[in-house]
Amino acid sequence: MRDLVWLIRHTLKRTFSNKRNILLYFGTPLIGIIISLLVYGGSTAKDLHVGMVNHDPHYITNDTIRFIKSIEHISVTNVKESEIDDKITSGKLDCVVIFHSGFSQSVQEGRPSHIQIVSIRGTEITGFIKSYLYHYIDNIAALGQIAKGDEHTFLEMYKRYQQAPFNMSVHSLQDTSKHKYMTYQTIGYLLMIMLLSAGNLAEIIIKEKENRTYFRLLSTPINAKQYVLSNVIVNMIVMTGQIIITLIMMDTVFHIKTNIPFWQMTTILMLFALVAIGVALMTVAFASSSASSGAMQNLLTVPTCMLAGCFWPVDIMPAFAQKMADFLPQRWALDTLLKLQQGHHFGSLYLNILILFAFALAFFLIAVYKFGRNHSVGNFL
Amino acid sequence: MNILEIKNVTKKFGDFIAVDNMSLTVAEGEIFGFLGANGAGKSTTINMISGLLRPNAGEIKILGKDIGKHSHFAKRNIGIVPQDIAIYEDLTAYENVKFFAGLYGLRGSQLHERVEEALQFVGLSDKQKSYPKNFSGGMKRRLNIACAIAHRPKLIIMDEPTVGIDPQSRNYILASVKKLNEMGCTIIYTSHYMEEVEEICTRIAIIDHGKIIAEGTKEQLEAIITNTKDVWIGVKSMDNMDINKLKAISGVKAVQCEENMVKISSDIGVNNLNRIIQCLMNDGVEIRSLEEKSPNLETVFLTLTGRNLRD
């Protein structure tokens, strides 16, 4: 036991006496957070891009457009009707407001019409615009009703209304779905980093075989099982660090709400850490040199992470790819977290947890079997 | 007391038998030499003693205890100096020795003292803060030894500790081996250099094809073949010479050719010199010189194994 601790301390010290490794193991998980901030726009709400088509040049229409421009987080551009489809489908515009000729007339008469909102993003966008726009138009229309068609009265009231200080408080909606996406993105990236780190750390076994120190170690009271165990523990320590650092940074620095209790999140990720160690030991057991294990790990990790949906939701992938993803542990870890976010009870996810366990167990067993058959000590002595 | 007992040990790699039913004992206080050509099975035997390989059959005891059942005990009493240098290039000389010694349970000031002692022993005290990547081959070999002795093992097994190093480092290492022995360590020493084994070993085993074919002190080994005499014959050319004809002459045990010299070892009681000369002359070989030599360890090895120690 004392010897085991001595060996673990030695491996940790050797690994982290190289400052680059500190950055490699504990800096890279944060890249995931930064990517998710870039993709999902960070903590400030994203601007809405609204296009305007004005077929009704009149002061009421112009003022309405000016009003929309004054709303926070909305940027307005004038477009031609012919460009609408193109700009909306390409995502350059979130929606387009079309003022058909007769709009100002209808407002003045108290029955607003001849206005149209085009969007493919559905109610979450149009609803936001509509709520402001219709509120404003309704107010003007109310003036029209009061004026009962008297142009002069309407104009008087309209001027006063326009001059009244506009008291409008804008609430950015707390967008929980955005936090969910960001959590998913960050954790997906963390899973990949964990797999790569586990691979790197397990590779120490091969490197120590290559520099022969492994064989000297085995001639000391340390045996092969303790030696591999020490590597597993080092691996576990490093990955626990990665998990804790990522979760704490997400919460305290970047204010990303995972919507999952800390201990549940940690449990699932630690379980995945075991899977990652299993995969790493398996590659090491099969690899003939540190170069080939490195290549094997890269070849395995990045594509499976893509397939398992570590970088984007699996639903956007073709059906056969989704089926294949079911054979990947990353998929199950992410699926568990998604379900926890959706409010599933931790206990009800025993099947997911069992499957993750099974993955870890299977990889460990394959590694142990293969290690047991690697009798060759080469020309140690 | 016997520090090492090997009884009927066999090690196979697939169908290949690397160590073949070997038995051997080493007493406490000996410097035991292990002689054998490349692939004879020396390292395989040492790997089994140190617990890296498990024998297919037979038993190995350290200080009377079976190493399979008492591996901890065995490992604590053995120090291995491996043939291939096994040190960390990214740790200083001091850290290297400290790490390995720590695995034997040493801690604190005792650990520190033992590490300094070991480094001083191999003459690396002034280099203890340096990294092995800047060391010469000889210095690395010496550090390789220091890592094996800091825990003060009773039995030190050295597998070719002087291979590929400068004469100064080699002399230093040979002197250290003697000093360790004087301090009470038993040493098993493997080398390709016959002179080294002759110089320091108190007992020698000759191993070939996984078997011990002779064992004893230098004098005892030479006695095995004192019933052999060597005749060195200088010839002009060996083109027409038929070695098999020479070997067929009664009393001839071995024939070895080197440049323009033929060495013929025969039983001492048989007088066959005439027939040898006749045989050569019949083949038209021109004899230039003729000399009889007394045997040495090299002769012993050659006589017994029929091959040279170094290829």
Ligand SMILES: Nc1ncnc2c1ncn2[C@@H]1O[C@H](COP(=O)(O)OP(=O)(O)OP(=O)(O)O)[C@@H](O)[C@H]1O
């Ligand atoms: N792991 C292994 N698998 C298969 N064959 C092996 C293995 N280890 C050693 N051998 C074979 O066993 C034989 C004995 O090897 P060993 O290393 O013991 O020789 P040695 O006497 O130490 O030689 P050297 O002087 O070259 O170090 C050799 O023929 C070698 O090829």
Ligand SMILES: [Mg+2]
């Ligand atoms: Mg050898």
